[in-house]
Amino acid sequence: MTRNKRTGLAPGRRSKYAMLVFWLVLIAAAGPLAVKLTEVQDNDTLGALPATAEASRALQRAEEAFPDSRKPLAVAVYVRAGGLTDADRAKAEADRTAFLGYADSGQVPPPVPSEDGQALLLSFPVAGDAGQRADAVADIKAQLENAPAGLRTALTGPAAAEDDVFDAFAGMDATLLLATAATVALLLLVTYRSPVLWLIPLVTVALANQLASAVVYLLARHAGLAVDFQSQSILTVLVFGVGVDYALLLIARYREELRRHADRHAAMAVALRRSYGAIGASAATVALGLLCLLAADLPSTRGLGPVGAVGIAAAFLAMTTLLPAVLVIFGRWLFWPFVPRYSPDAVKLDVAAEHGVWRRIAGFVGRRPRPVWLSTAAALVALSFGIGNLSIGLPGDETFTTEVGSITGQRMIEAHYPGGTVAPAEVLAAARSADQVVAAARTVPGVAEVGEPEPSPDGRWVRVAAVLTHPPDSDEALATVDRLRDAVHAVPGAQALVGGDTAYLIDEERTVGRDNRIVVPLVLAVVFVILVLLLRALVAPLLLLASVVLSYVAAMGAAGLILDAMGYPKLFVGIPLQTFLFLVALGVDYTIFLATRAREETARLGHRPGVLHALAVTGGVITSAGVVLAATFGALSVLPLVPSVQTAVIISVGVLLDTFLVRSLLVPALALDLGPRTWWPSALARLAGSRPEDGIDAQLKRRPSSRRKAQTAMPASTTIQTPSMTIEVGRAE
Template sequence: MFAQRIVTGRRSKFLVTFLCILIAGGLASQSGKLEEVQKSDTADFLPGEAESVAALEAARQFPSGDVSPAVVVVAREGGLTATDREAVARLREQAGGGGEGALDLPLAVDRLPPATFSDDGAAALLAIPLRATDGDAVAEAVTRLRDELAVSSPAGLATAVTGPAGFTTDLKEVFAGADTRLLAITGLLVLVLLIVIYRSPIFWLVPFFTVLLTEGASRGMAALLGEAGLTINGQNAGILSVLVFGAATDYALLLVARYREELRREEDAGAAMRAALRGAAPAILASGGTVIAGLLTLVLADVDSTASIGPLGAVGVALALVLSLTVLPATLVIAGRRAFWPYVPQVVAGAARADADVPANDADDPGAHRAWHALGRRIAARPRRLWLGATAVLAVLALGLTGMDTSLTQEQQLRGNPEAVAGQALLGDHFPAGSSAPASVIVPAGGDAAAVRAAIEDAPDDVAAGVQRVEEGEPGTQISVVLASDPFSEEAVAAIPRLRGLVHEAAPGALVGGQTAQSFDLREAAERDNLVIPPLTLLVVFVVLVALLRAVVAPLLLLAATALSAAAALGAGVLIFEHVLDLPAVDPALPLLAFVFLVALGIDYTIFLMARAREETRRRGTRRGVLAALAVTGGVITSAGVVLAGTFSALAVLPLVVLTELGTVVAFGVLLDTLLVRSVLVPALVHDVGPRVWWPSRLARERGEGERR
């Protein structure tokens, strides 16, 4: 009560607004650093105990250090000309730091190896080992190489820069300026939806200001977390943006809906807001707390890029909660009821208070909508048929999971045809595809390096094509192995455990690393996370629901409905990816991310509905109470769902397959959850079960007016 008076007080509301803007603005001032702390190297996201990480740490102790090869491929149909060969020799000299127009590249060796020409004489390959310790320097080096090729290559010569350095650069370019595009599109979308929802040329400014303030503060906080050591990449930053935009807008919609309802009962805007906060704030806090708790289960993930989404998202949602319950109500009271013009809510004489301890007819609530009353009547007429039908629809959609293929490879991560992918295809036409990114085998000092080399050379043809280079150093011997397949392909990734088996048999302490091995370890960690994290998420959400609803039966039913809804969204997503978007496969991390977001955000709306249902049950009984809650909250929950689905769909503007998939699944799942689960399945299920849904609380034994016995 005291906090509500501070936020809505005659003078204190101005102080609250000023302090919130000052603090949030201070955080927002740090948001420009977010891109600076982002990382794009696959190795940064691997679990510390992965074999490829140990191999990488050992490789950095060799004279060549941690190498990220930039592989230049040139080809001409019909065969390279003498001019082409001269151009390749000149590029090698420039890349090595000599001759006119030296490129000043961060080389990992003193002298570049000579170019390799294909047997058919139609292509040449120049492998330029770059030091991988500075991702920005590698990207700049690849850009300089590509620019030089574009300017100096003879006419008709096909050129490309691929290899690990090429893929890293293309991935980095995907996110260059992506934050600005994503923010602009998401902000415009939220702005349009707010104007449509409120049908006011003025009022949208108040919640939109809060949303923008929250977004800036969350990005600033993310930048500070990145500086403190949290692993952040462009993917996580994009997810944070849409999550904060969606959550902040949703909380604003929920509070404004209750505030508008109370303005029909109270003449004074401050009194109306205090009543709105008493009614809506507990549900908003519980909803946000559930999302935060669900997201924090991700910190237990082995994949660092997945684990970092937990604290990033939790901080963003926490800021959305704080500002939605401080600066938003304060500015709403300052603006007053006239800000709703031209649809200014007027006091309705004799309107029943939402928290009155007296029976009321369902139509008494001025915030109720006729369409939702009509839906409630249909649910009351045949609840069991409706919830069984809704369950059947979700179960059918969930069958799509049987066709889910989580074998998305690194070269498939980028939509379109970036140069690294095109270059890899060009290389594969003339050379062993594995030449662009050899695996790294580290034989520790004292180990039998000769036996390991012999095992590699005798490996099956579908595992390795031979040894490319041998280097001695303090840790022992490093052997570069040319894989039999394209190192960024599913075949090469699948060959890693077989290569490790051969190497470990020859030298038990040896390590197999490199780009392909990192992809394999990343997939293994993601598969582990997909099995371990979802049950923990469900357990956390169940505990929160039990604490909020003070019941056991209702949380179990709601959790089952939400989990089925998430499975249905994922199943439908698999079908959309394959038959509509024509995507090659599902990213290994998608099932976990989609499940956590869908469960946490789906329960968000459930809490708002069921918190109001519990409130109404005291007055009307369970069955009429849940229908009254549906009538009052149906419109605002639907609006919030549309906004959240819209913000997540904005992820599709980034040409990264995993974000396209995540945005598609979450957007579809939120709409499915909003329009079917929260509007039909849950109300019908609660209506059918009746008072027992509140067991073991006292409400399970109380009967409202008209309650069946």
């Protein structure tokens, strides 16, 4: 038998070569497109809010009414401890003249001195597109460096921050890819202990990544798909992580079948048939979970969904078509020096030598399942208390893992000017109500200064800058802007809108809160439905879903301890939702791999021996898959952004908890404690405790009367021999 009955994808003697040629042609077409993915990145979505948010509406009005608002502001700061000298002021004036060529309006306002006489500010919008602004910022920084001895200078503001981001991520695409590939290669080499085999899944997943990148590029170019640096980075990590997981699962099953079949084509057909359901359910869970992000309002979160789903689809396709073909083409010698040899008695052989560690773990879980799951759950609950170390809201000056020039300049300004000087709140209102709006703004506690209204060129609108007393990302500033909005909204006919950095933070927090309330239940519902369809039960899916939710909470707590020690306890607002999605969708993968094998073995052996045998034979491969996925996401920590480091820590910790505690101890122990009711309401729940030596498969074919008779005749307990252990099985009560 050389063809997979269920999927029709198992490679035959001729079709394996056709599949290889198909993929070579596909990659030849996809490769040139994949390298263009960075060309369609739109990193503006990383900081964008929904169009309905007040900060977004204020920004749109400002860009329409005031052309200079479309260009990022550069702020040059000059500081001398003890007071500025005449030479310092002359330097600032000379720089002001030099900066005229870079200003969007061709004008640079006079320097603004601080009250303590130790600082000056020059601010102006930078002209040109992104490339021209990058050149201009480089020239401006060079101009600032030529300063009198003792005078500290820095460039900050949105234009400088934009340039710092570009500098920080220069070459990061290649660095992340190399770090991910090196991590996966090392772990595969350790897993297989073969000088050749590890190359096959690594090359296959690299080709899957090329295919995914090409598809995302085409969707971004022609279908309007939003792609940013974050989603592209996660695409790479996701394809490598889940792709290798699928490869490990398939290769492990293929190795088993090679001992049972003399023909490697037949072995692959059986391996594909028996693993395809678990791999397909895993891919569907993660892909559909990612697509749930389309319900989010925050553009960066919403855009991550389709990009990630494309990556999952590419990994699934490559690992169920290309990988089997290549494995069959090369034959058994790929496993050298541990080549699986065909044995007619392989089904009857005790595999304790191969699964020794996990056979002992299964025995430990089987002896006292209730204490095992209670103590494991207690440990996870204890870890969850570490959440208290985390807080939501990452200040702008803590976004990078190392201090950059724009952050240095911001801190210099905060030391000599009111906290909101660099990022004042901006009020946009109808010109006819300008005086009333200014008067209302000046009554708001926490507003240090309200500037004169600046009319738009068409005379319809005014722009009013309101400098806040406190730094723009502080709780006090957030409360001040809320009060400011209430005050100016109350002015009749003003149509006032309040924007700026602090207003953005308020709207971002509210948007994320709304996304959490919508997306989290949606993800849980999708995962639950997939589990019900896969396991044809209700109790087992509820058990698995509850376990991964508990694992997520524990992962956040454990990550709280780690991130606090690293100095990054303030989470970017989008992190909780994104990590929830990945940990629930990816975490349930391992329990899917275990549960599908447990259901298969339960139908053959009975519930208790089936669950324990499934744990023993899948333990090694699932643990390897979990370690690979955790290490792959850990590669995100090479990026110089704190949110990337936070994502790496939370997901890596969560995957390891799922691998070593949830899937290895909690889920099998709970299933044993619940007994055959785990599979309720399927027929397996009624029969899983009956005559395991007869095999449940055979019982399912009996008539109901025979089935009841068999259950009645079952002894109180019976001892059976599974392929990996001898287990005494009690009758289901």
